[in-house]
Amino acid sequence: LKDMVARDAGKILVTGSIAGYIPGAFNAVYNGTKAFIDNFTEALRNEIKESKGVTLTTLMPGATETEFFDRAGMEDTSVGQAKKDDPAKVAK
Structure with a gap:
């Protein structure tokens, strides 16, 4: 990501999940991990918002x-x- 931002070009696709937005009883590790991934990606996206040539996308499929x-x-x-x-x- 650092190199992409430096050259202002690049694309990253992260596989998140809508499961990161629900408690997920009996799937706490999976849902908690996806919550981290979804939020971490959003935070990174905010950090690089000035870099117009770099996209950071979170794929959030349902079932x-x-x-x-x-x-x-x-x-x-x-x-x-x-x-x-x-x-x-x-x-x-």
Whole structure:
């Protein structure tokens, strides 16, 4: 980031989550980590706001159809059972 700001050119994409904005009972580590990432990225964005050639973007997808819910043991939760976004559309 420092080098990008020095040359006033560059792009960074950070994968955050809307989960960073909710308490996330039984997912405290995940939601807390995403809260940190979302806020840290926002703070950095504010710090480099004078650098018009550098963008710092936070991708904040909702529930996406991946192996996440299986790996997290969340298939039996309401979000685990709900319809999720297509990963290709999220990436695009």
